[in-house]
Amino acid sequence: RPGLGGGLCLHFDGGNWTVQNCQLRVRPAPLITCVGVSGRANVSLDWCLLSRQQNVLPGSWGYGIFAWGKAPRVTGRDLTFADLKVAVDAGDGSGVSLSRCTFRHNRVGVMLRCD
Numbered sequence: 001r002p003g004l005g006g007g008l009c010l011h012f013d014g015g016n017w018t019v020q021n022c023q024l025r026v027r028p029a030p031l032i033t034c035v036g037v038s039g040r041a042n043v044s045l046d047w048c049l050l051s052r053q054q055n056v057l058p059g060s061w062g063y064g065i066f067a068w069g070k071a072p073r074v075t076g077r078d079l080t081f082a083d084l085k086v087a088v089d090a091g092d093g094s095g096v097s098l099s100r101c102t103f104r105h106n107r108v109g110v111m112l113r114c115d
Contacts, residue, residue, distance in 0.1 A: 007032055008033050021047045034051075037073075039071065051081070062085050064086070066086075069091065074096045088109070096110075
């Protein structure tokens with residue numbers, strides 16, 4: 001669990017990774033993220049919940065997936081994004097593929113940026 005000043009529940013910076021059947025919940029803080037992907041990481045997320053912590057008032061904070069840099073790849077299947085500021089934030093050059101995902105009560109579903 002990241003601290004109140006921001007941080008990442010999971011950060012992948014290179015390598016091939018698979019995460020299945022998990023719940024990643026963030027506390028209220030600016031720039032706090034469930035899953036960060038950078039470098040040449042290739043990450044697969046299956047059947048996961050990315051959300052703010054329960055019993056915490058919603059606010060303008062919390063990211064589900066944040067991908068930055070020129071090479072990271074993220075594949076998400078059967079994910080639920082709930083009560084986040086931005087469910088998915090993908091920078092120019094990062095690859096994000098989502099299938100059968102649910103977006104509930106997020107301020108922004110998917111943000112695509114040109115870095």
